[in-house]
Amino acid sequence: MKTELVRVDLGERGYDVLVWTGLLDRLDEVLDAGRWARALVVSDLEVDSLYGARVLAGLERLGVEAELFAVEPGEGSKSLEELGRLLDGMAGFRLARSDMVLALGGGVVGDLAGFAASTFKRGLDLVQAPTTLMSQVDSAIGGKTAVNLASGKNLAGTFHQPVKVVCDVVALSTLPARELAGGLAEVAKYSFIDPEIELDEETVAALQALEPDDLVSTVASCARVKARMVAEDELDRGGVRAVLNYGHTLGHALETATGYGGEYTHGEAVSVGMVFAAMVAERLGLSEVGLAARHHRSLARFGLPVAPLEPRPPFEELLEIMLQDKKSAGDLTMVLLEEEGSPSLHRCLDPEILRDCYGRMGEGE
Ligand SMILES: NC(=O)c1ccc[n+]([C@@H]2O[C@H](COP(=O)([O-])OP(=O)(O)OC[C@H]3O[C@@H](n4cnc5c(N)ncnc54)[C@H](O)[C@@H]3O)[C@@H](O)[C@H]2O)c1
Numbered sequence: 001m002k003t004e005l006v007r008v009d010l011g012e013r014g015y016d017v018l019v020w021t022g023l024l025d026r027l028d029e030v031l032d033a034g035r036w037a038r039a040l041v042v043s044d045l046e047v048d049s050l051y052g053a054r055v056l057a058g059l060e061r062l063g064v065e066a067e068l069f070a071v072e073p074g075e076g077s078k079s080l081e082e083l084g085r086l087l088d089g090m091a092g093f094r095l096a097r098s099d100m101v102l103a104l105g106g107g108v109v110g111d112l113a114g115f116a117a118s119t120f121k122r123g124l125d126l127v128q129a130p131t132t133l134m135s136q137v138d139s140a141i142g143g144k145t146a147v148n149l150a151s152g153k154n155l156a157g158t159f160h161q162p163v164k165v166v167c168d169v170v171a172l173s174t175l176p177a178r179e180l181a182g183g184l185a186e187v188a189k190y191s192f193i194d195p196e197i198e199l200d201e202e203t204v205a206a207l208q209a210l211e212p213d214d215l216v217s218t219v220a221s222c223a224r225v226k227a228r229m230v231a232e233d234e235l236d237r238g239g240v241r242a243v244l245n246y247g248h249t250l251g252h253a254l255e256t257a258t259g260y261g262g263e264y265t266h267g268e269a270v271s272v273g274m275v276f277a278a279m280v281a282e283r284l285g286l287s288e289v290g291l292a293a294r295h296h297r298s299l300a301r302f303g304l305p306v307a308p309l310e311p312r313p314p315f316e317e318l319l320e321i322m323l324q325d326k327k328s329a330g331d332l333t334m335v336l337l338e339e340e341g342s343p344s345l346h347r348c349l350d351p352e353i354l355r356d357c358y359g360r361m362g363e364g365e
């Protein structure tokens with residue numbers, strides 16, 4: 001059994017990310033006995049049906065009295081209504097400040113449960129048990145929590161670091177193919193922004209075949225990059241954490257313009273956004289020609305889209321959304337690469353150049 005440990009170095013708020021095979025069956029071995037009397041496991045109905053019972057059994061072996069609270073799967077559960085229902089559920093279960101919330105699921109559950117854990121009785125311990133590739137390499141680490149408002153995605157949220165993140169790569173074997181591919185888009189993102197993560201053909205094949213040892217290595221490598229950036233820029237105040245947004249400027253705009261209606265998963269939109277960013281870098285002369293073609297090849301291997309799906313939203317609409325993005329502060333800001341492994345933030349980009357690159361996406365295919 002392969003195990004990896006990644007430390008998120010945040011002083012007294014620091015924590016371990018454990019990446020193991022079979023970890024969901026062994027929670028009693030990795031969580032501290034005697035630390036909590038009660039725990040509320042928050043999950044979605046799908047993940048609950050697959051893994052809920054094992055997690056509850058592990059907590060029972062640990063001597064923790066636990067109950068499960070399940071929401072409907074999907075982004076719709078990251079709402080103020082669901083948050084209210086969950087907080088009332090926590091009160092109904094008589095959770096004390098010294099108790100714990102365990103988020104078992106993908107980023108939706110992690111963000112919702114994290115928000116609830118950070119606000120109920122002004123904050124209690126949170127354990128993240130991410131079950132999607134996307135949440136294991138990204139959302140479960142770093143302490144960002146959020147719900148969506150009618151006026152926009154992730155508009156209400158907090159920073160609340162977990163006390164532990166437990167990633168069981170065996171859980172990824174039940175992921176729908178499209179969710180796996182979406183997670184692989186984030187993995188590809190790490191390989192583009194960090195020179196240490198290499199996705200050679202052999203690794204790609206092993207990841208697609210869900211080889212447990214390769215999954216453990218890759219998830220831990222990505223977690224290590226995220227952990228380092230979070231440790232340097234915990235509150236995402238314009239430091240290194242911003243480069244995690246590679247491909248997300250156009251990606252978010254595509255998701256918003258298409259109404260988060262399932263046309264794109266997050267990873268698919270980011271995939272298109274990364275090819276776009278590479279084209280912009282080439283066009284500005286920041287990178288040599290060839291970067292976009294290499295992105296294209298890397299992402300297409302995972303079956304990810306590398307150009308906007310047709311009919312594509314007009315550029316004007318995307319531009320409007322990109323300018324309003326809470327991370328761009330009114331001007332056009334994007335993470336761009338000089339080459340693989342050297343990202344930097346670029347402000348005040350010329351919309352005409354972006355328009356031109358967008359127009360050329362998908363040409364010659
Ligand atoms: N907090 C952060 O830093 C951060 C970062 C990135 C994304 N996010 C958020 O994460 C969310 C997306 O997360 P996601 O991609 O994990 O999606 P998700 O949580 O919606 O999960 C995707 C689907 O997979 C199912 N599922 C989960 N684990 C499974 C498993 N092991 N086997 C079978 N099915 C499983 C779920 O039921 C769901 O239907 C978005 O809301 C996004 O805003 C947050």
Ligand SMILES: [Zn+2]
Binds near residue numbers: 138186248270
């Ligand atoms: Zn992302």
